[in-house]
Amino acid sequence: MNSTRARLLLVDDQEAVRETTAALLADDFEVVCAADGNGALELLAKQPFDIVCADYNMPGMTGAELLRLAQVVRPCAAVLVTGHSDYVNSIPQQMREGIAVVLKPYEPQMLIDTAQRAYMLLRVRGMAQAQRKPLA
Numbered sequence: 177m178n179s180t181r182a183r184l185l186l187v188d189d190q191e192a193v194r195e196t197t198a199a200l201l202a203d204d205f206e207v208v209c210a211a212d213g214n215g216a217l218e219l220l221a222k223q224p225f226d227i228v229c230a231d232y233n234m235p236g237m238t239g240a241e242l243l244r245l246a247q248v249v250r251p252c253a254a255v256l257v258t259g260h261s262d263y264v265n266s267i268p269q270q271m272r273e274g275i276a277v278v279l280k281p282y283e284p285q286m287l288i289d290t291a292q293r294a295y296m297l298l299r300v301r302g303m304a305q306a307q308r309k310p311l312a
Contacts, residue, residue: 181204181205181206182205182206182226182227182253182291182292182295183205183206183208183223183224183225183226183227184201184205184206184207184208184225184226184227184228184229184291185208185209185210185216185219185220185225185227185228185229185252186198186201186207186208186209186210186229186230187209187210187211187212187213187215187216187228187229187230187231187234187239187242188209188211188230188231188234188257189211189212189231189234189235190231191211193231194209194211195209197229197287200284200287200288201229201287201288201291204288204291204292205227205291208223208225212234212235212236212237213230213234213236213237213238213239213241213242213245214236214237216228216230216242216246217242217245217246217249220246220249220250220252221249221250224250225250225252226252226253226295226298227252227253227254227255227291227294227295227298228242228243228246228252228253228254228255229255229257229287229291230242230243230254230255230256230257231257231258232256232257232258232259232260233258233259233260239256239257239258240256240275243256243275247274251298252298253276253291253294253295253297253298254274254275254276254294255275255276255277255278255287255290255291255294256275256276256277256278257277257278257280257282257287258277258278258279258280259279259280259281261279276290276291276293276294278290
């Protein structure tokens with residue numbers, strides 16, 4: 177990627193998974209980690225992130241719930257990682273829109289590519305919205 181790397185908030189309750197995934201993403205993104213949804217929301221309230229990548233199955237709140245709340249706090253690209261495709265089907269359609277899903281097990285490059293595509297789509301949507309705004 178270019179010199180201005182996207183900021184990615186990685187959320188997973190399993191420390192080993194979080195550390196391994198952060199190391200995987202570190203070459204392409206500026207990665208900050210949180211161990212749960214509440215910690216992630218606190219970070220989102222304090223600093224901007226371009227992408228939130230969350231595991232679905234976490235205590236307290238699911239990754240899908242976190243990604244929905246994250247959009248209220250600060251709009252960003254959303255990537256949901258899960259080992260169960262049936263979880264994805266249980267997410268209401270209106271929540272699924274705008275969320276990229278990566279099923280476990282995945283190839284490392286697939287997660288990187290999905291996060292990059294989600295970020296680029298967010299940027300394109302932002303540019304399109306900016307062009308639709310009337311000039312003052």
